[in-house]
Amino acid sequence: MLKRIRIYVVIMAMMTMLCIQNTSVKAEANEAEANWSLVFQDDFNGTSVDTTNWRMYDGPGHVGNGLRKPSAFSVANGILTVTAQMIDGNLVSGGMAHKANYKYGKFEFRVRTDPDQSAATSAVVLTWPESENWPTDGENDIYETHPNVTRSQLGSYVHYGLNGVDKTVSHMRDIDATQWHTVAMEWEPDEIRIYIDGVLDWVTTDTGAIPDVAHHLTIQLDAFKKVMFGSTKMYVDWVKIYQKTQFPDNPTFRVIDDADVNTISYTGTWNHQSDFWFEKRTKSVTDMSGASAEMTFNGPGIAVYTKKMNLGGIFEVFIDGQSEGLVDTYNRSDLYIERVFEKTGLADGEHTIKLVATGDKNSSSTGAYIGFDFFEILYGSPTDNTAPVATAVIKPELPDGKQGWYTQPVEVRLNTINDSSGSAEMLYSFDNGTTWLPYNEPIMIDKDGRFTIQYRAKGKEGNMGEAKTLNVDLDATAPTIAISGINDGDMLNDAGDVTPIITANDGLSGMDGSKTTVTLDTSSLESGTKVPLYKLRLGPHSLTVTASDQAGNKSIRTIRFETSTSMEAIDRLVQRFAEMKLIDSDGIIKDLRSQLASGELAEFANQVKAQSDKHISSEAAGCLLRDAEYLLGGQV
Known part of the structure; x- marks a missing residue:
């Protein structure tokens, strides 16, 4: 079905200057378009929403107004329709979210919205953070009609969090939103651009507002009231999502992540999971013999990245149907983002790579698992004299104690972010750069102390990256408590006195005096206070001391004694x-x-x-x- 018919009428005598101007705009648009690669498109040509690509909302409406139900959506004649109306006393509308998340990209769609005589609804197409951490991780409202009767305005909003408070930068334009419009957002790290019908309409370069985390596209007809009369509809003709072509002037590689199921075809049983240590924090795992991951690509080279581990198994690589041999992913300790296979010198044109799990393992491995991370398409191998940039990931990500202290062992993993050769050597030092050690496995810090770790990367050509510094303060030891003047198990007659002397020490982060408490039975007591025993009941008693250090470690010591008489x-x-x-x-x-x-x-x-x-x-x-x-x- 031809879904878009464009008629261009040029009246040369009257529009010469405008045509010259439009020609320039089109040239710039074509150049920009060449830098975007289409990664998803939905023309809504079926009879229902494709739920393999879209997640339907089913719950309360916008800020609790009415309900969002999958039944609000219909697909017919190549058009997605969302209807808002009263059903059984509830204002029922709908929303749906694309299942894939993208950090930056171009999001384009063709849309129109009916008038709303109740001014109860707003049609909106937006991107929402994968983390659901709003407003900190932002929200990009590309197209928003607002709850007005005539739909005579459209707004675009970039939401961001400032100290947990929702803030926005925005733009409003007068437009008839009841008519079809093609709307696009180009979202990049330093700029968001909004286009209406192919014309640049608004730009923000406020990098403090522009999100820098992965989002997904959503289509929503939101209720701003609990009741309405009549109904209103939102129509979407098509949706397209693009990703920026990497290195358009001199491309060297492109990463295809394991989670990109639109590009990679899986057979057999694979578990697609989140994992902090993988390239984009996702992994695909199998130990099933014959399970495969296959991808078609254009480029002279291809590389495969997996996790190497003590459960690692063996897989076979096929390129264009020909076996390239077996790859063993066993290693005594866990290694992440490991380039385990590379093939270069392929002829120009389309190629297919296929990974097939064999179900086998070497004798040292305790499993036959394949932890697939990503493919890397290699466009070329120019001499790279750029110093690789080292990165460090620390786990836990943030200090788990107080005042910046860690209270449990810390793991540090080193990597690079611009090492196209995949052969950079990672180095680290604990003595301010006097001695540099090769990084072969995660650095474990499991002894108390203040540590300064310097790290850097050395490129294939010997070019040394800038040294970076990471400080780790670890205090996993609770304070010591000494009690004198009374002993555990003492039997005392009540005619005498006791004078407990309490001393608490911490040799690293220091004592938090505000958290030290001394309790005799249920009453507070100051260290050095004389206690006449006749004032206590006869029988068992407990003296409990609690002390905390600046890192948050806590010690508790209890002395138990008895009083009696004669x-x-x-x-x-x-x-x-x-x-x-x-x-x-x-x-x-x-x-x-x-x-x-x-x-x-x-x-x-x-x-x-x-x-x-x-x-x-x-x-x-x-x-x-x-x-x-x-x-x-x-x-x-």
Whole structure:
């Protein structure tokens, strides 16, 4: 079906200058177009949405207004239609998201939107971050009609996060959005360009706003109210997605990632997974004999990148149907982004590469897995005197402790980002560059200390890259706690005192004094405070000290002890309370000590009761009666 008919009428006598101007614009557009490669196109020629490429929304509507349902979409006569209308008391509309994500690219589509007498909906085509981290990772609203009746304006917005707050740069234009328009966004690291019907309409170069993470395209008819009358529709004729052709003037390579299922054909059982350490954080894994990954390409050379590991198996490479031999991906330790195969000198034209898992392994391997990362199409091999740029990936990505400290072992992996030869040597140093060591496997930092790692890359031609520095501060050891003045397991009579002395030390990140606590049973205690034991209940007690360092490591130490009493201890308490003037009669003191000496504990208790709050303070009386009751077995 011919979906777009363009009629050009040139009135030469009246439009000479305009034609000259348009010719210049077309030349520039054609030159720019040559730098974009089409990677996806949907002409909606079927009878329903192709859900292998699109994910349908099924849930609450925009900011909770109504519902988004797959049933809002229909496909007929080469047109995708989204309808918003009231169904069973709910405003039902729709949205769908392309399943592939792209960091930068050209997104183009042909669209129109009906008027909305309720001013309840806005038609929008946008890119949304793969991470779902909004607004930090941005949002590019390419086409937005706003919830107005006449659809007489279109907006374009670039959302970005500033301290977690949504900010935008935007552009509005007056246009009849009920008519068909071809709209495109060219998104590059330093510029976003919006085109309407082939004419550049708006440019932003605000690099603080332009997203720098992968996004996917979405088509949405969003509800801005909970109710509407009648219905409205959004129509999309076609969608195209392009990627920038790498190195258009002197191309050297192009990466085809394992996740590009539109380019790579898989057979057999493959697990397509996310993995932090792979080139684009995705991997395709199989151990099934006969499972294959196949791709057609144009170029004089091709390379294959996989993970090498102790579970690594063997696969066979075929180019244009001819075997190029077996590749063994075993290695004692994990190696990522490894170039395991390269073929150059191919004739001009189209070629096919196919990887076939054999299900075999060498005797040292513990598995037969193939961890496929990406193909690299090699367009040429010019002498590269550019110094390779070293990169470092640290795991955990951010310090897991406080004040910039790590509290668990740190793994550092080194790589390069512009080594087209794939043969750069990675070097690192722990002594400020005095000694450079070859990087063969991940660097593990598992001992406490402050480490400065310098790293750089040495190119095939001997050209040395700039040294970079990475600082890692690791404190995985909790503070030490020393307690004196009392020992674990002590049995103490309650006539005495204890004075706990607490010392907490940390030899690296230092103590966080605000987090040090001392608790006796349930009460706070200062180090060096004398504790009269008669003030504690008889029985078991615990002294607990908690200390934290600046990195967030915490230590807890507990001393457990018991207090008890005896006739001698009670006699000492009588003397102590007399000295403290808590018993103020010499006669009563003499009688009480005499009763204790003769073992008349019941008479002692009765006299204490009789004199409580008189010649014996209530505090002293309570302690003496408690101890007497303890010895009498609760008979006081």
